[in-house]
Amino acid sequence: MALDKRAMIGARIAKEFEDGDYVNLGIGLPTEAANHIPEGIQVIFQSENGLLGAGPKPPEGQEDEDMINAGGGYITCIPGASFFDSATSFAIIRGGHIDATVLGALQVDQNGNLANWLIPGKMVPGMGGAMDLVTGAKKVIVAMEHCDKYGNAKILKQCSLPLTAKGKVNLIITDMAVIEVLPDGLYLREIAEELTIDDVVNATEADLIIPERVITF
């Protein structure tokens, strides 16, 4: 993905966080959000391998072998951090103590279903912590490119890939749009500058509900 698209999505994700929120960012695109937290807002990042208060990558040469995030990358921790075991980590996640999780997606559908862990016949990486995160976080945000690399829609009427969790997605943030998932369907809330509502509708297989007010981001 182009750098400006990543930054745009990251900045838009970051707006979802309130001061003091505990947030878990999935690997890849979601981590971009950490670079766009507004000044005056403190967000505490969880790493599900057992850390609250994950900080940025250490300077080269200062890596600590025992300090990694859930993606295996070296990290630091902020003042006020805490370490705990994996069962406690997932008690935090599944118990509804994380304010928001942001994950990538292969597909998401108009019932809030998410598929992001398995393409049958391809590599089987395993679900890792994704199923618990999507099941337990107070707010589940999907962050992804609106269409796949072939231009196919990823926001569907119904996911065709194996699900990560059923009916748990609250918000979809893409390079084209911000879509809220409510019990009666997908509400188009925001579109990217220079796009029309029709552009988004045409790139989306799912039915979109278009409210009177759709703003740009």
Place this chain on the structure above:
Amino acid sequence: MALDKRAMIGARIAKEFEDGDYVNLGIGLPTEAANHIPEGIQVIFQSENGLLGAGPKPPEGQEDEDMINAGGGYITCIPGASFFDSATSFAIIRGGHIDATVLGALQVDQNGNLANWLIPGKMVPGMGGAMDLVTGAKKVIVAMEHCDKYGNAKILKQCSLPLTAKGKVNLIITDMAVIEVLPDGLYLREIAEELTIDDVVNATEADLIIPERVITF
């Protein structure tokens, strides 16, 4: 109970422990065992409120308000002790990590059933940790006077009081006898000095299996 009887029972209980055993002693008579651990044997006592390595009562005036045992009495801790929360404490107990627990009894029967927490119509203290201890400890030792204060048998064919756990008792140590509970019944292993086997049989309602060899203790 007379002091010498308490000491006798306590000393006999202590013989059940091996070097390095983790042991949980119930309140009352079982705690007497701690005074009789043979030299060269280290037994580590658990207090189910969250301590491994419970030590003796502190000298008067040196009590720490935050250091109590499961009976509410002030204690100390030994070098190598550890503190943990109550869920971990009962994970240790129920998970089979405690080598032996010693508890008092109202009744015990020939199927290894134990009743020690409730006399209907009287005070209801609650089972506290007793049910978990009897269910989870590797070896469950009942320590009590052989008969109640009216001279009635407490070792019965079948408990009449509400059970603490079903079929979990391994050994009964009283002022009169040491009785092993095996799947086919109660084996009289030892009798107190100056008693005859008939004395024990007459003070016991349950059927006792009398092996060829019964020693004195």
Place this chain on the structure above:
Amino acid sequence: MVQVISATEAAAMVKPGSRIAIGGFLAVGAPETIIDAMVENENNNLHMIVIASDWENRGVGKLIVNRMVTSAQVSHMGTNKTIQAQMNAREIEIELIPQGTLMERVRAFGAGLGGILTPTGLGTIVEEGKQIISIEGVDYLLEPAIPSDFALIKAHKADKLGNLTYRKTARNSNPIMAMAGRITIAEVDEIVEIGELDPEEVITPGVFVNYLVLAKEN
């Protein structure tokens, strides 16, 4: 993010009819300052989730003698005759729960689990009305999670993010209760700056804590 409030503010938050999990074991590690404020505030009609009912003049016993508790899930009541009398007079409804089961049921709620399977209580009156589930030929009781609206706990130190440490056997049920409150209020001996607690020594991460109350001096 945590907010520091007074014990009176904490007590006012706990509405009549609330389900409250309270930390401590025989009053050691009990949030006495908050309990005193609740007595003052006359919070009533409470459902209480505790290991023990403590003594009449210490710990949650004070809530009992002031008739503020109408039901309780509890493991041990042997040190408090008032709760026994109230139970016999049917003024309070009691569910007696083995201590290990109680801790797991409370933890389950905090951990987002629906319940646990335990062998404890099989073949006793504890199994009455409960589902028995067999796993690989071994029977277990299905014990559901215990929800609580508020967890009132006592810790030793807190930093301003709500990270908590405990002291000796005053830890007991507190870290478990802390996980399980929809709102968790921690009474602490001392509040330190962010960064003063070693990340390794934190027992309850701040994510579980909503409010801090400073304990009154003894």
Place this chain on the structure above:
Amino acid sequence: MVQVISATEAAAMVKPGSRIAIGGFLAVGAPETIIDAMVENENNNLHMIVIASDWENRGVGKLIVNRMVTSAQVSHMGTNKTIQAQMNAREIEIELIPQGTLMERVRAFGAGLGGILTPTGLGTIVEEGKQIISIEGVDYLLEPAIPSDFALIKAHKADKLGNLTYRKTARNSNPIMAMAGRITIAEVDEIVEIGELDPEEVITPGVFVNYLVLAKEN
């Protein structure tokens, strides 16, 4: 009471066909010294319980590439193509388990529970063949405890009673795996005298630990 043994002795203890829970997350906090000794010793036909299959040259990945593992309960295999190839060739049988569920199932065994009820996996292929239990109108999957014959873990310091501390994110699954082995062997960076660890800083009490192995220097 714990005994200090060599990694070779530890490896020899783990018989072919054993169920082994191994601590670590993407090889951080993995007991590398014991794993190397197992490769040397050619322990095989193992059933492995791990969060992740790590890398071919780090952590449990070394057991995979040496074809010592015939079945595994695992949450993440994205960093190890060999295990994927072995799975596709039906040389290894894989049960994929959500990470939180895996940790609770392992903990359940260590804690003497038969299993837990979790919402995770509902409506996905994880629910296939599993019992769904409804508590107060909410559905949960019944997930049974996962037993292990051996737990092989990595801690930072141990005292001679087997009390353990960990270091930073190398803690991860280790304290949970430690609870759950019928025999638990802890590889540690340092063994200190009894009394040198503060009772408040102990994360895994020695009661869970049977053997200590000193880690080889990096």
